[in-house]
Amino acid sequence: MPLISGLLPRFAGEQPFAGLLVAACLHVTAETAVLVRLLRAGGARVALAASNPLSTQDDIALALARDDGIEVFARAGVDRPGYYRHIAAALGDGPDLVVDDGGDLVNTLHTSSSPLIRRALDRVRGGCESTTTGVIRLRRMAADGALAFPMIAANDTPAKRMLDNTHGTGQSVIDGILRATNTLLAGKTVVVAGFGACGAGIASGAAGLGARVIVTEVDPVRALDASLRGFRVLPMAAAALLGEVFVTATGSVGVVAAEHFDLMRDGAILANAGHFDAEIDVRALGAAAIVVHEGVRPHADAYEMPDGRRLLLLAEGRVVNLVAAEGHPAEVMDLAFGIVALSLAWLAVNSEKLSADVHAVPADIDAEAARLVLAAMGTEIDVLSPAQVSYLESWRIGS
Numbered sequence: 144m145p146l147i148s149g150l151l152p153r154f155a156g157e158q159p160f161a162g163l164l165v166a167a168c169l170h171v172t173a174e175t176a177v178l179v180r181l182l183r184a185g186g187a188r189v190a191l192a193a194s195n196p197l198s199t200q201d202d203i204a205l206a207l208a209r210d211d212g213i214e215v216f217a218r219a220g221v222d223r224p225g226y227y228r229h230i231a232a233a234l235g236d237g238p239d240l241v242v243d244d245g246g247d248l249v250n251t252l253h254t255s256s257s258p259l260i261r262r263a264l265d266r267v268r269g270g271c272e273s274t275t276t277g278v279i280r281l282r283r284m285a286a287d288g289a290l291a292f293p294m295i296a297a298n299d300t301p302a303k304r305m306l307d308n309t310h311g312t313g314q315s316v317i318d319g320i321l322r323a324t325n326t327l328l329a330g331k332t333v334v335v336a337g338f339g340a341c342g343a344g345i346a347s348g349a350a351g352l353g354a355r356v357i358v359t360e361v362d363p364v365r366a367l368d369a370s371l372r373g374f375r376v377l378p379m380a381a382a383a384l385l386g387e388v389f390v391t392a393t394g395s396v397g398v399v400a401a402e403h404f405d406l407m408r409d410g411a412i413l414a415n416a417g418h419f420d421a422e423i424d425v426r427a428l429g430a431a432a433i434v435v436h437e438g439v440r441p442h443a444d445a446y447e448m449p450d451g452r453r454l455l456l457l458a459e460g461r462v463v464n465l466v467a468a469e470g471h472p473a474e475v476m477d478l479a480f481g482i483v484a485l486s487l488a489w490l491a492v493n494s495e496k497l498s499a500d501v502h503a504v505p506a507d508i509d510a511e512a513a514r515l516v517l518a519a520m521g522t523e524i525d526v527l528s529p530a531q532v533s534y535l536e537s538w539r540i541g542s
């Protein structure tokens with residue numbers, strides 16, 4: 144992770160988080176450990192909870208707690224009450240800054256009736272959100288006047304969405320499906336629900352492996368984009384009849400639902416890439432099945448329908464790339480977390496100037512992160528000449 148490694152000496156010298164407590168709710172993976180160590184090197188005390196009960200790598204949690212003095216509240220496979228207990232514990236002392244991935248930490252801060260967490264809320268100066276689903280929730284909170292402090296939408300920078308959502312998710316979701324099923328994608332019909340940043344990456348990854356890709360969408364512009372890139376666009380009710388592999392990446396709920404399970408062919412594979420396990424209606428799938436054969440392969444359960452068809456649900460409908468594979472490659476998280484770290488350092492200085500709203504990452508931070516990644520790749524780019532700058536800044540020069 145060269146970007147973060149490059150920031151280490153800078154943060155160690157500048158101490159942007161001296162005396163501050165940062166509470167983070169992130170997938171507890173090796174890449175997260177690198178971010179957490181950077182925050183620590185920058186002077187922060189860090190409390191870390193998991194942002195998904197299935198994605199915690201226990202060895203990483205242990206190493207961070209034992210070797211790095213991080214207060215870690217995470218264990219793989221913890222149940223729902225335990226998951227929220229962990230988040231509450233990470234908020235315990237009242238953090239100065241928060242880092243969230245999906246919004247559960249910020250949501251807990253704003254909705255908990257515990258006096259301890261209410262006190263913690265008063266202390267928070269601001270934070271960063273790392274994923275689309277979390278940013279959507281934050282915008283709703285801000286619109287309702289419910290957000291109590293400024294949040295930076297670290298997810299929304301052009302560089303992050305390109306590298307992480309499109310290329311990172313595109314590759315690692317396919318990786319998760321392949322590890323969980325060992326299926327051949329070439330020649331298969333893959334249905335991708337949602338052609339946003341993630342769905343576009345998954346669709347082109349599957350197509351690159353020789354799959355026939357069908358896209359479902361609700362947004363006409365995205366649907367047109369998918370169509371112009373050569374993908375067949377259909378409503379889910381029509382795609383359900385044709386698909387052999389289904390991947391949801393919408394950030395919405397019930398995208399693959401009871402009426403679709405009836406239409407699917409025997410052996411259809413169901414996987415979710417969206418943040419929450421709500422995109423495939425797993426409860427309806429369970430209700431429709433006469434028996435569930437759990438663990439037919441690691442991270443794959445076969446739901447047997449009354450007519451004998453079996454539908455294979457991966458990762459219990461949770462983020463397949465994090466549960467069945469290892470999430471994004473480190474290079475992807477390097478940029479995503481580099482933007483989080485730089486934004487957080489900026490926030491430590493500027494939070495008082497910001498309203499309790501959702502704010503964009505300052506454009507120079509996005510450009511700086513992209514420049515550092517390019518430098519690490521050994522890629523050079525051109526620089527505008529003075530003549531080009533004055534041409535672009537002038538409106539007097541005609542054709």
Ligand SMILES: NC(=O)c1ccc[n+]([C@@H]2O[C@H](COP(=O)([O-])OP(=O)(O)OC[C@H]3O[C@@H](n4cnc5c(N)ncnc54)[C@H](O)[C@@H]3O)[C@@H](O)[C@H]2O)c1
Pocket residue numbers: 274275276277307308312336337338339340341342359360361362365392393394395398416417418419462463464465471
């Ligand atoms: N698995 C990962 O590693 C990973 C990484 C980044 C983001 N995410 C998550 O993936 C989800 C999608 O993120 P994104 O950045 O692509 O969002 P996005 O907003 O760019 O794209 C979502 C797309 O889904 C479409 N959509 C919404 N409801 C739909 C429906 N019912 N049927 C079909 N299409 C529908 C929207 O029109 C949009 O085009 C979010 O939950 C996000 O948090 C996961």
